[in-house]
Amino acid sequence: MGKRKACAILAYLLLSGRSRETRGRLAALLWSEQDEEHARGSLRQCIKDLRRLATETRLNFLTVDKLVLGIDPTSIRSDMDELERALDDRNYDRALLLLGKARDGLCAGLDDCDPVFDNWLRMQSTMMTDRLVTRLAAWLAAETDPRQRKSIAACILQLDPFFDDAVVETIRRVCQESGYARARAFFERYAAELKADMDLRPPGEILRLVEALKPGKGEEKQATGPGLVQSEHDSRIPGKPMIAIIIARREAENEHLQFALATELLASISRFRHWTALSTELQTSRISFEDVRVAAGENVDIGVLIRLIDADVPAVFEISCYDFLQGGEAFRLTVPSDPSSWRSAFNEVCARFSARLQIALSSARLHRISQTSPNHFSAYDCWLDGQRLSIMWRKDTEEAAIARYEEAIRLDPDLSCAYSSLAAVLNSRWIVVPGAPSIQQDLTRAFELAKRSVLLDPFDHRNQVNLAWSHLLARRWDLADFHFSLAHEQNAGNPATLIAYALASSFMGYHERALELSKRCFELNPMPDAHYHGYQATIAFLAGDLEGCVDAAAKCDQLFADIHGWSAAALALLKRNREAGDEFRRFLRNLSAAWQGQGRPDRALAVDWFSTAFPIRHPADQVKLARGIELAAQSG
Secondary structure, three states: OHHHHHHHHHHHHHHOOOOEEEHHHHHHHHOOOOOHHHHHHHHHHHHHHHHHHHHHHOOOOEEEOOOEEEEOHHHOOOHHHHHHHHHHOOOHHHHHHHHHHOOOOOOOOOOOOOHHHHHHHHHHHHHHHHHHHHHHHHHHHHOOOHHHHHHHHHHHHHHOOOOHHHHHHHHHHHHHHHOHHHHHHHHHHHHHHHHHHHOOOOOHHHHHHHHHOOOOOOOHHHHOOOOOOOOOOOOOOOOOOEEEEEEEOOOOOOHHHHHHHHHHHHHHHOOOOOOEEEEEEEOOOOOOHHHHHHHHOOOOOEEEEEEEEEOOOOOEEEEEEEEOOOOEEEEEEEEEOOHHHHHHHHHHHHHHHHHHOOOOOOHHHOOOOOOOOOOHHHHHHHHHHHHHHHOOOOHHHHHHHHHHHHHHHHHOOOOHHHHHHHHHHHHHHHHHOOOOOOHHHHHHHHHHHHHHHHHHOOOOHHHHHHHHHHHHHOOOHHHHHHHHHHHHHHOOOOHHHHHHHHHHHHHOOOHHHHHHHHHHHHHHOOOOOHHHHHHHHHHHHHHOOHHHHHHHHHHHOOOOOOHHHHHHHHHHHOOOHHHHHHHHHHHHHHHHHHOOOOOOOOHHHHHHHHHHOOOOOOHHHHHHHHHHHHHHHHHO
């Protein structure tokens, strides 16, 4: 195992593009379930193995010091380098041979080294597939030589068996070289796998192509013309298109289902790094194209309106996509209220986005449908109830949410969002029900649930975020930063991930990064929920922006028991003693109301709790917070 992990270290340094990494992060990556002392001891043994390898091979590839381990990537050959060279040389047959040898996946044999490394490896494999498919798709679109086009399509299908343009090219070439029957057999196998894995039917263009290729049809030339692109589309913002999910609010019994549908669609869209997605609301009875455009805001390329079109039970939702650059409606879908059908609809929406925006998407990030539990609908319904309850941030609603999430897991043990959401609630209890004797037990349980959610679905950024919070609350700094960075890499434009990563960065002492992430979050979501401002108060205080802390806390008010503590400490350090005293009294009153420990907290206990409750890494930040709240208490 030690030598396997030495190989895993090499793989990480080669594939991550870093070439150098801290010992702390490597220890966290490969010995995540050991304490730091034992993890670092195991890492030292792996370094010995790597040094021995360098000596035996006479390759001077390793650099080691007390803090960092690094390699010289130019001294090491890998099959990934060979693949890149083959693609650079346009040697697609050689690339196809290399891809065929990699059927077992990236770094075969290094799986099960450690849950964290396994998680990273799965993410890395998907991102690499995304990159290669995008590159090959561009070459397929530009290539005119039939033999080269056939080889490029074969390479793409090794990476993504459902990539539309590669499927089209393959059907066309098989028909020309081996006849319609062989082409039809290929199509039917592709269609069956697409249905089984994604619950999608082939796009209309592929269906029309297969029909046109039938012997005796005269439409073949038209059907086999180049490309399946629907429209020319240039993003307003260079790099990534912007998509806005817009909820058309309507008072109805099933309103929470509409909110859940929008939340899950946003999460599904956010699985892809090819675009930036955000959400907003629209409150009007009659909705025009201009209403949708205004609600979406500036710099948005595509607006997705979710509307409840039937107030009866069961409800029916309409998803309308508006292309603001082309100036009209792009497509429209109806979705039943049964959540078991939603993932299929989400896959369809993402596929249509990719066609509309001319973006090559790998199917690896789409939802797999084939393993759905027979109890999925009931489990999902329980999860929806939990979502509605947990955002109220109260003791009674949190306990009810916990019960609903537990029931969802009982009904469907593979429902990753239920594990993740339950972990999120348990991770928040130290702030929602301060002083409760079960907090440590809750955090321990949350950690196990969060690990399970990531194992089930590592591509849902919420799962990565909640596992990161578990590590942060346990003061496992390197692992927390690792999982937050994974969530951010998945989709750097998700406001919920941005504000969570910003707060975590603040706690870990990365204040410049925290401010940048927070700024980006509020740019993308100018009308955020109240808890965003609560997070911003902490970020501003620890970054030294005391006035910003006071302003943010005023927008959050009494959502959290601690919020007036931050503004009290900031005002005290600003020497605005009377205001600091008033804020401290509000803080003490709110903390007392939420307190679940023995008795009621007095000033001394409130100061001690506030000074030590937060996972703040650097002593200087801890001292500043403690000094501010102590001064505020003296004024109060």
